[in-house]
Amino acid sequence: MHQMSSRAAGGAALLLLLHCCHIASTRGHKSDSALAVMENTGGGDEEEEVTVEEDEGDLEVVQPTEEWQTLQPGQAVPAGSHVRLNLQTGQREVRLGEEQLKYWTQEHRETEESRPSFSPTELKRAMKKIKEDMNPASKDQQQTFRPLEELKKDMAQLDLLVETDVQIMRRLLESFNSSESTTEQRLSVLMELEYLVHQVDNAQTLCWMGGLQLLLEGLNSSDFRLQQSCAFVLGSAVSSNPLVQVKAVESGALQTLLTMLATAQPLPVTKKVLFAVASLLRNFPYAQRHFLTHGGLQVLSELFRADGGGVLRTRIVTMLYDMISEKELISQAGLDLGLDATHEERLRQYSAVSLQGELREKGWCSLVPQLLESTEHDYREKALRALLAMAPVCLDQYRSDGSLLGSLLSLREQYLEMVQSEMIVGEENGYFGEIVELINALQVKIKR
Ligand SMILES: *[C@@H]1O[C@H](CO)[C@@H](O)[C@H](O)[C@H]1NC(C)=O
Numbered sequence: 001m002h003q004m005s006s007r008a009a010g011g012a013a014l015l016l017l018l019h020c021c022h023i024a025s026t027r028g029h030k031s032d033s034a035l036a037v038m039e040n041t042g043g044g045d046e047e048e049e050v051t052v053e054e055d056e057g058d059l060e061v062v063q064p065t066e067e068w069q070t071l072q073p074g075q076a077v078p079a080g081s082h083v084r085l086n087l088q089t090g091q092r093e094v095r096l097g098e099e100q101l102k103y104w105t106q107e108h109r110e111t112e113e114s115r116p117s118f119s120p121t122e123l124k125r126a127m128k129k130i131k132e133d134m135n136p137a138s139k140d141q142q143q144t145f146r147p148l149e150e151l152k153k154d155m156a157q158l159d160l161l162v163e164t165d166v167q168i169m170r171r172l173l174e175s176f177n178s179s180e181s182t183t184e185q186r187l188s189v190l191m192e193l194e195y196l197v198h199q200v201d202n203a204q205t206l207c208w209m210g211g212l213q214l215l216l217e218g219l220n221s222s223d224f225r226l227q228q229s230c231a232f233v234l235g236s237a238v239s240s241n242p243l244v245q246v247k248a249v250e251s252g253a254l255q256t257l258l259t260m261l262a263t264a265q266p267l268p269v270t271k272k273v274l275f276a277v278a279s280l281l282r283n284f285p286y287a288q289r290h291f292l293t294h295g296g297l298q299v300l301s302e303l304f305r306a307d308g309g310g311v312l313r314t315r316i317v318t319m320l321y322d323m324i325s326e327k328e329l330i331s332q333a334g335l336d337l338g339l340d341a342t343h344e345e346r347l348r349q350y351s352a353v354s355l356q357g358e359l360r361e362k363g364w365c366s367l368v369p370q371l372l373e374s375t376e377h378d379y380r381e382k383a384l385r386a387l388l389a390m391a392p393v394c395l396d397q398y399r400s401d402g403s404l405l406g407s408l409l410s411l412r413e414q415y416l417e418m419v420q421s422e423m424i425v426g427e428e429n430g431y432f433g434e435i436v437e438l439i440n441a442l443q444v445k446i447k448r
């Protein structure tokens with residue numbers, strides 16, 4: 001029992017085990033919390049108080065997959081999922097978010113198969129149960145009777161397992177912060193961290209251990225690989241994690257990220273920084289408002305104009321589209337769920353985000369159509385969806401945009417032809433048909 005070597009070996013085995021747990025639980029256990037941001041009336045921006053409230057958990061939660069699924073009224077999805085409005089049917093559809101999708105399809109699919117039969121969350125629940133059992137003041141009179149020694153042993157094991165999570169994080173952060181670590185070592189630490197912070201608890205642990213500060217400093221690094229990886233870890237840590245989103249914004253992450261977007265960076269860095277910004281803004285109207293008031297749309301429009309290849313353009317347009325439809329979904333949700341106080345607060349927060357007006361003001365009504373010039377079907381699809389979402393504020397400009405009207409006509413013709421050939425092959429409701437319908441919907445709005 002007391003031999004160091006066997007303990008060390010045990011530690012290694014636990015480490016492996018926990019890694020499996022993280023894989024198993026990454027998808028399911030992201031919290032679905034709602035955010036409520038309270039403002040002191042009359043106070044300046046800096047005096048705002050941010051609190052986080054848990055949603056009541058009586059919604060039916062749909063587990064998104066790689067395919068779009070239609071959402072029924074009253075159904076909820078784990079935060080971080082990609083939800084869109086199908087503008088033809090008026091229904092909401094969900095699938096895994098882009099980053100989740102990449103994460104699952106590229107790297108971790110094989111390991112997912114070998115998931116163990118428990119997760120850290122389950123372990124913690126079990127431990128809580130044992131602690132309750134051992135608590136003589138427990139109100140529950142129907143306690144299961146078990147020998148005390150057995151309970152103690154169980155608890156020691158569970159404590160060890162749960163502690164190990166925190167221990168790993170501490171070891172990683174110490175190694176990252178050590179002046180003796182090489183860049184290569186730091187990069188490998190960041191890879192491990194990126195993996196761990198998909199778990200809600202781990203991302204919060206990262207915060208209270210001072211990890212956010214280290215990541216923000218890392219964004220300032222002179223090595224672009226460190227900048228890229230720090231942005232990646234930051235983005236993953238804030239994804240669907242309201243507490244960490246709040247901490248990150250409080251630590252000035254948004255300003256740092258926007259400054260990076262406003263200055264020339266290698267493309268891989270810019271991509272990850274955009275990912276971090278999008279994750280920070282998602283479902284967080286407080287951050288969205290700061291983004292707007294700190295010139296976020298201006299920064300993005302400069303990036304958009306400078307991006308010839310279209311990779312960044314697509315990501316930017318997708319991010320704007322997500323923000324618009326997120327706001328719409330919130331107001332729609334009120335119809336499904338009945339109103340409660342949290343919902344009203346959320347509506348109030350979103351109403352303070354004047355996204356649509358800003359989009360028009362900053363020239364996006366004429367920028368987004370430029371993405372249609374891309375040769376990628378996927379990019380065009382994203383552009384069409386965004387154009388539809390922005391239609392309420394952009395219609396006048398669409399109508400007088402000769403090149404947009406021309407693009408729509410020629411794209412429609414092109415995709416109709418492709419639909420014809422799809423039908424010959426026997427796929428009637430294919431992807432190209434979907435694009436034709438988007439174009440139709442847009443043309444109807446423009447003509448009206
Ligand atoms: C990093 O190291 C510095 C100086 O050694 C120390 O003050 C700081 O608390 C460390 N940060 C973390 C998160 O470990």
Ligand SMILES: *[C@@H]1O[C@H](CO)[C@@H](O)[C@H](O)[C@H]1NC(C)=O
Binds near residue numbers: 216217220
């Ligand atoms: C990053 O660098 C700038 C300028 O060198 C500095 O003002 C800022 O405080 C740094 N940020 C962090 C988090 O270290």
